[in-house]
Amino acid sequence: MSDAPEVRPPVVTPARVVIALCLFAPFVAMLWVGSYAKVDPTFIGIPFFYWYQMLWVLISTALTMTAYKLWQRDQRARHGGTK
Amino acid sequence: MNDGVNGVALAVFILFFLAVTVMGFLAARWRKAENEHSLDEWGLGGRSFGTWVTWFLLGGDLYTAYTFVAVPAAIYAAGAAGFFAVPYTILVYPLIFTFLPRLWSVSHKHGYVTTSDFVRGRFGSKGLSLAVAVTGILATMPYIALQLVGIQAVLDVMGVGGGENTNWFVKDLPLLIAFGVLAAYTYSSGLRAPALIAFVKDTLIYIVIAVAIIYIPIKLGGFDDVFGAASEKYTAAKAGGLVPLEAGQWTYATLALGSALALFMYPHSITATLSSRSREVIRRNTTILPLYSLMLGLLALLGFMAIAAGVKVTNPQLAIPQLFEDMFPSWFAGVAFAAIGIGALVPAAIMSIAAANLFTRNIYKDFIKPDATPAQETKVSKLVSLLVKVGALVFVLTMDKTVAINFQLLGGIWILQTFPALVGGLFTRWFHRWALLAGWAVGMIYGTVAAYGVASPTQKHFGGSAKEIPGIGEIGYIGLTAFVLNVVVTVVLTFALKAAKVPDGVDETSPEDYTADAGDPGVQVELPPATAGKTQ
Numbered sequence: 283m284s285d286a287p288e289v290r291p292p293v294v295t296p297a298r299v300v301i302a303l304c305l306f307a308p309f310v311a312m313l314w315v316g317s318y319a320k321v322d323p324t325f326i327g328i329p330f331f332y333w334y335q336m337l338w339v340l341i342s343t344a345l346t347m348t349a350y351k352l353w354q355r356d357q358r359a360r361h362g363g364t365k
Numbered sequence: 366m367n368d369g370v371n372g373v374a375l376a377v378f379i380l381f382f383l384a385v386t387v388m389g390f391l392a393a394r395w396r397k398a399e400n401e402h403s404l405d406e407w408g409l410g411g412r413s414f415g416t417w418v419t420w421f422l423l424g425g426d427l428y429t430a431y432t433f434v435a436v437p438a439a440i441y442a443a444g445a446a447g448f449f450a451v452p453y454t455i456l457v458y459p460l461i462f463t464f465l466p467r468l469w470s471v472s473h474k475h476g477y478v479t480t481s482d483f484v485r486g487r488f489g490s491k492g493l494s495l496a497v498a499v500t501g502i503l504a505t506m507p508y509i510a511l512q513l514v515g516i517q518a519v520l521d522v523m524g525v526g527g528g529e530n531t532n533w534f535v536k537d538l539p540l541l542i543a544f545g546v547l548a549a550y551t552y553s554s555g556l557r558a559p560a561l562i563a564f565v566k567d568t569l570i571y572i573v574i575a576v577a578i579i580y581i582p583i584k585l586g587g588f589d590d591v592f593g594a595a596s597e598k599y600t601a602a603k604a605g606g607l608v609p610l611e612a613g614q615w616t617y618a619t620l621a622l623g624s625a626l627a628l629f630m631y632p633h634s635i636t637a638t639l640s641s642r643s644r645e646v647i648r649r650n651t652t653i654l655p656l657y658s659l660m661l662g663l664l665a666l667l668g669f670m671a672i673a674a675g676v677k678v679t680n681p682q683l684a685i686p687q688l689f690e691d692m693f694p695s696w697f698a699g700v701a702f703a704a705i706g707i708g709a710l711v712p713a714a715i716m717s718i719a720a721a722n723l724f725t726r727n728i729y730k731d732f733i734k735p736d737a738t739p740a741q742e743t744k745v746s747k748l749v750s751l752l753v754k755v756g757a758l759v760f761v762l763t764m765d766k767t768v769a770i771n772f773q774l775l776g777g778i779w780i781l782q783t784f785p786a787l788v789g790g791l792f793t794r795w796f797h798r799w800a801l802l803a804g805w806a807v808g809m810i811y812g813t814v815a816a817y818g819v820a821s822p823t824q825k826h827f828g829g830s831a832k833e834i835p836g837i838g839e840i841g842y843i844g845l846t847a848f849v850l851n852v853v854v855t856v857v858l859t860f861a862l863k864a865a866k867v868p869d870g871v872d873e874t875s876p877e878d879y880t881a882d883a884g885d886p887g888v889q890v891e892l893p894p895a896t897a898g899k900t901q
Binding site for chain 1: 590
């Protein structure tokens with residue numbers, strides 16, 4: 283990060299905005315309890331409240347993974363050649 | 366409820382227990398480094414763990430035996446409100462994705478072993494670092510005690526030393542043996558012991574959950590019947606329900622958020638994090654650790670199954686072990702009990718190591734013996750890890766179980782108050798050290814007083830962790846309210862102290878330290894593992 287003569291890329295890039303959204307989305311979904319505090323529709327007999335939150339374990343995992351991949355690409359582009 | 370000793374289950378339990386004991390002692394030779402008399406070796410496993418070891422270690426560390434017993438127990442007793450553990454563990458990972466890699470980098474660059482080390486280095490304040498260290502130790506002690514409560518629950522159900530009328534020595538002997546063994550191999554092998562045992566623990570847990578979540582509902586006639594029975598029970602008892610009511614939703618959300626913020630303030634979480642080999646290992650782990658959350662969700666559902674299966678226990682903590690005993694053939698019940706028992710040993714070992722590291726680095730070395738050598742540090746840490754465990758044992762044996770639970774509840778509120786100094790410090794040096802200290806103190810006092818004032822049907826004080834939020838009027842998690850107060854005080858005082866030009870201490874870190882990775886100049890590269898293969 284020291285001897286790069288070229289212009290530094292901007293701090294806020296579309297990729298970084300997507301990363302931020304990926305990390306922020308679970309907070310909105312989970313803290314808005316009113317949106318999922320109900321019994322129907324059930325899934326194999328399990329009330330919505332429970333299977334929805336467990337589904338979000340998978341969704342948030344996918345989102346964090348996306349953020350991770352994007353961040354890796356972002357860092358590689360920035361430190362290209364120095365590593 | 367105990368109809369004698371369950372011989373087969375006990376035999377299986379003892380078999381597994383012996384196996385992990387042997388592993389615990391052998392662990393000292395696993396990936397042994399040349400210089401074993403340093404705190405990096407004993408207390409952080411040589412900072413050498415790769416993605417999978419870290420995954421098992423963190424999983425074994427965060428999802429403790431007590432979690433396995435307490436989460437379904439809460440569902441069993443109160444229904445939906447107990448499920449907040451799932452959103453809580455969902456929120457943890459995007460959160461740590463943002464700050465843990467920075468902590469890893471700065472800690473590697475400067476050789477920090479604890480969070481207090483970082484706080485001292487960042488803010489140049491021994492007082493603030495002491496506050497963080499003491500909070501960490503105080504919050505960890507009851508947590509270790511609760512692991513013992515977890516083992517006790519299993520032993521109770523197996524019929525070993527159970528009944529209240531047996532003589533205290535016979536009653537507590539199995540627990541004393543378990544803890545003696547745990548203390549001995551933690552002393553000799555350090556963090557390597559729980560890291561190795563975590564493999565066994567998690568494999569067992571995954572097998573037990575997978576079997577339980579398929580086998581038990583089939584026996585009970587499907588999820589429809591399970592939830593039907595649960596719903597009837599809550600309606601009859603006029604307590605709890607299948608979904609949180611409007612009034613309980615604030616509590617649900619604030620508990621999830623507050624607990625998620627607090628989790629990685631605990632010393633044992635940080636110890637497991639810092640033992641990893643690189644930044645990448647941590648980021649990668651945030652994408653695979655949620656597998657444990659899924660397991661926790663399934664496990665929570667066992668609480669409903671216990672109701673449907675007609676498990677009747679006065680102490681909800683016994684609901685799940687009792688469900689296993691009723692539902693499974695004896696030998697598999699033994700496997701399930703072993704999973705819970707070993708599940709207690711892993712976090713107990715890591716917690717005692719973490720607390721010992723805090724004492725050694727931030728109390729012993731900072732205040733008692735500044736010129737301690739690495740070998741002396743290791744020796745003190747080993748001894749303190751023993752002391753911490755003995756303390757937890759005395760706590761559990763002499764006091765009522767509810768005391769440990771109350772303190773654990775307080776511990777969660779307290780540890781959250783170190784968030785501004787630690788996470789704030791990772792991103793900015795703007796906060797003033799005295800403002801952080803004042804904010805911490807306000808948060809600690811408010812949290813303690815508020816928790817003291819919560820009554821429940823069975824207790825006059827410390828009856829729960831939720832209370833009306835001043836100014837909003839909804840019922841919310843006390844820890845989170847205290848945290849908000851803490852931040853407000855910190856910000857206001859920072860403005861004031863900066864305006865008054867009060868000296869702000871020396872920052873020994875520089876901006877690029879926070880993004881350094883293994884292999885960069887100045888980052889300590891670990892001694893290569895001499896034995897055992899690579900782990901990727």
